[in-house]
Amino acid sequence: MLSAESLQPPHHEIRSISAKCYLLGLCILIMITGCSRPHDQGIKFKKDKPLIYIKDQFGNHIPDYSSAGYGSGNPIPSVQTVITLSAQKDRKDDTARLQAAVDELGARDTGADGLRGAILLRAGDYYVSGTIQIRDAGIVIRGEGQFENGTVIHATGNTQRSLIFISGIDPKQDAMNRSHGDAFIYQTDNSSFSEVIDEYLPSGGHVIQVSPVRGFEAGDTVVLEQRMNLEWVSTLGMDNFPSRPDGQISTPWNPEDFVFQFERTIQKVDGGRVYLNEPLVNPIFARFGSSRLFKPKLPGRIENVGVENLRLVSDYSPTENDSDEAHAWNGIEFQRARNSWVRGVTAVHFGNTTVTTGKESIHITVEDCAFLKPMARFGYGRRHGFINAGQQVLIQRCFAEDCGFPFFLSETTVGPNVFLDCYGSGDRTVIGPWRYWAMGGLWDNVYGEKLMIRNRGYEGDNWGWSGINHMFWNSTAFDWISVQSPINGWNWAIGSKGNRIPGPFQGLTGHFSNHDHSTEPRSLYIKQLEDRKGTSQHERLFSQNQRNGTPLFYLRDTLSER
Numbered sequence: 001m002l003s004a005e006s007l008q009p010p011h012h013e014i015r016s017i018s019a020k021c022y023l024l025g026l027c028i029l030i031m032i033t034g035c036s037r038p039h040d041q042g043i044k045f046k047k048d049k050p051l052i053y054i055k056d057q058f059g060n061h062i063p064d065y066s067s068a069g070y071g072s073g074n075p076i077p078s079v080q081t082v083i084t085l086s087a088q089k090d091r092k093d094d095t096a097r098l099q100a101a102v103d104e105l106g107a108r109d110t111g112a113d114g115l116r117g118a119i120l121l122r123a124g125d126y127y128v129s130g131t132i133q134i135r136d137a138g139i140v141i142r143g144e145g146q147f148e149n150g151t152v153i154h155a156t157g158n159t160q161r162s163l164i165f166i167s168g169i170d171p172k173q174d175a176m177n178r179s180h181g182d183a184f185i186y187q188t189d190n191s192s193f194s195e196v197i198d199e200y201l202p203s204g205g206h207v208i209q210v211s212p213v214r215g216f217e218a219g220d221t222v223v224l225e226q227r228m229n230l231e232w233v234s235t236l237g238m239d240n241f242p243s244r245p246d247g248q249i250s251t252p253w254n255p256e257d258f259v260f261q262f263e264r265t266i267q268k269v270d271g272g273r274v275y276l277n278e279p280l281v282n283p284i285f286a287r288f289g290s291s292r293l294f295k296p297k298l299p300g301r302i303e304n305v306g307v308e309n310l311r312l313v314s315d316y317s318p319t320e321n322d323s324d325e326a327h328a329w330n331g332i333e334f335q336r337a338r339n340s341w342v343r344g345v346t347a348v349h350f351g352n353t354t355v356t357t358g359k360e361s362i363h364i365t366v367e368d369c370a371f372l373k374p375m376a377r378f379g380y381g382r383r384h385g386f387i388n389a390g391q392q393v394l395i396q397r398c399f400a401e402d403c404g405f406p407f408f409l410s411e412t413t414v415g416p417n418v419f420l421d422c423y424g425s426g427d428r429t430v431i432g433p434w435r436y437w438a439m440g441g442l443w444d445n446v447y448g449e450k451l452m453i454r455n456r457g458y459e460g461d462n463w464g465w466s467g468i469n470h471m472f473w474n475s476t477a478f479d480w481i482s483v484q485s486p487i488n489g490w491n492w493a494i495g496s497k498g499n500r501i502p503g504p505f506q507g508l509t510g511h512f513s514n515h516d517h518s519t520e521p522r523s524l525y526i527k528q529l530e531d532r533k534g535t536s537q538h539e540r541l542f543s544q545n546q547r548n549g550t551p552l553f554y555l556r557d558t559l560s561e562r
Contacts, residue, residue: 042494042513045520050531059202060489063279063469065416065442066528069394070365072277073529075540076341079140079306082108082117087124093156095130098141106136114304118142121151121310129157134166137302143310146346146370147561155314155328160351163312163328167335167360170300184359186223186261186296196224196291197272201284203469203489206267206276208284210293213272220266223296224276228258232288236465236486237506241458250458255289258437262414263296263362263391278392281415281440281469283489301360305340307332314349316375323377325351331371334361334390341365346559351376353387354400359413361390370559371400378404378428380460385424389413394525396420397543397551399559402428407446409433415440415469418525421546423555424448427479433470435463441470444525445551451477451498453491454484457505465507472496473524483510495519522549 043062044052053061066073083101088094101119108116116138123144132141141164143151155163173187194210201208208224216222233239233253241250260282267275274293284291314328331347334340335358346369347354354371357364371385385400389410395418400406406424409417411434424431424447431448433441435456443451453470456463468489472481477498484507485491491510495518502509513519521527526542538547545551556562 042492042511043524045527047520051527053204055202055204058200058283059205060283061202061204062471062492063204063281063416063440064528064532065418065440065471065525066532067278068363068392068416068418068442068525070339070341070363072363072392073394073533073541075537076306076343076365077113077115077304079115079118079142081120081142083119084122085119086122087126091125091127093129094126095128095132098126098128098132102132102134102139102141105139106134110138114138115140118306118308120144121153123149123151126151126153127156128153128163131161132164134164134305135169135302137168138304140306140308141310142306142308145309146311146344146368148311150311151309152311152313155312155350157315157328158317158326160325160327160329162330162333162356163314164307164332165335166302166305166307166333166337166340168300168302168337170336173300173336173360185259186294187298188223188294188296192294194293196284196293198284199286201280203280203283205280206278208274208276208293209272210274211272213269214294216266216269216274216293216295218266218268220295221298222264222266222274222276222293224262224264224280224291224293226260226262226282226284226289226291228255228260228289230255232258232285235288235488237455238462238464241462241464242505244458250462253462253464258412260412260414260439278416283468285488301336301338303337303339305337307342307345309344310346312345312347312350312354314347314351314375316349321377322373322375325376325382327351327375329353330356332356334358334364336360337364338362341367342369343367344369346370346372346561348372349375352382353384354398355395356387357390357393359389362392364390364393366393366395367397368559369398370561371398371403371406372561374402384408386419386422388417390417392416394418394420395422397546397555397559398422399425399555401425401560404428405430405432405434406448407431407443409438409441409467411436411438413438413441416442418442418444419446420444420523420525421551421555422446423552423560425556425560431475432472433466435460435466437465438467439469441467442473442525443471443475444473444523446472446475447552447555448477449479451475451481451483451493451496453510454482454503455486455505455507467491471524474518474522483512484508485510
């Protein structure tokens, strides 16, 4: 029998103190599939033709990320103004006044388009000591500009909080989340479960077989759930971390923490075969856990909520190293929301983010936003710029400065998710998935000091593998780029730039191609969306400098306010 070493393609590297354990995991994978490590895969591009995806011998291929964003890649709607407010004098607290306007609009009926209307805040200064909460669908808060001469909302006081909080009300879901340690788990009727009966399903695919078929129909919203087991943890090497230099004992991953729930839409049903509109971004091995399909209950989720053209400024107390943390933390936070957006918003002096999207969020677009002059220490839960824990979220044309991880996916985040034409400034900037197996992220024409997708080993509290099916496409690291792949799939860097370095922990070298040379198409997301929907909406979806291939100057010189 061939040794595990002899089955490794020559372009892969394994670096590990405990490499033998990792090779044992590779042998297990080989026995399961009957194949050696997947060969490289990629995309063939020909102008005016759909992309051709090259599959490995397992059937894995680069997934279609283009379902990310409002309406699965639709333009943000224009919403009519129905309430107008002007700034008050003498720094009066506007919290109650703004909340009353939101509640008044929420009491109105939605139109056929699902919209209630917009609240326009005229240019000037507004002062909010609390949080503005949007709990009803179809509401937009709009200002008259994100720069200093526009509409400025000052987050006053010394409380860490989100200035604008967007989430529907669902007490049953809240109770269910609390019962699972504040983790989001979809509600469902137990009678709707169908087991996935495939032994193996590759990444990038759209078809699953289930039994029994529980009345699924085209257009249904469903959840594909994967519950991972101890063998999956062991195969990834996450049960046996190298010794920590500080002498502390590393805790293995607990498979109960890895329940992945992918919200999908059914394209068609053919017998027991269910065709999904959106791809698999985590391969299914029956041996690595159970998978099932079900219809979720989502009574509290709101949609068509927007925040536009605002400048958000947090109060803070001047300290050495800009480390004050007794002030507003996030500009805007989405939790229980879908088909919603933020555009043209700049957050100044906040501790953590301009926009945070939580795990109950899906199909959110964030565009033309900036995170400037943060006030907080560097470290966990601070200075992140833009955090996404949701599904099928598009963050495009955004700028962040002086951050740790400015454009990142939170732990166990399920994709696809996209960061397009974004710029992270600062010598501590690291761009990529963070920790604990996020799936299906695309960083498309993103700029930052360091680009990283890899096994993080015992870093933090044993963060381990940051995930699978992640892509750096035509992205630039001003310092270094490090991409590793786990043994059950791929991560890629295509057309990207930066000094390539290996990871410090066990892992296979990720797929690199056209390194230090841009590749075609310029944007993978834009091309995938074109293949799926055509180009009729491109002028409303993408700026002229994106369509011309020159977004860098806008990001670096305009949003940065330099």
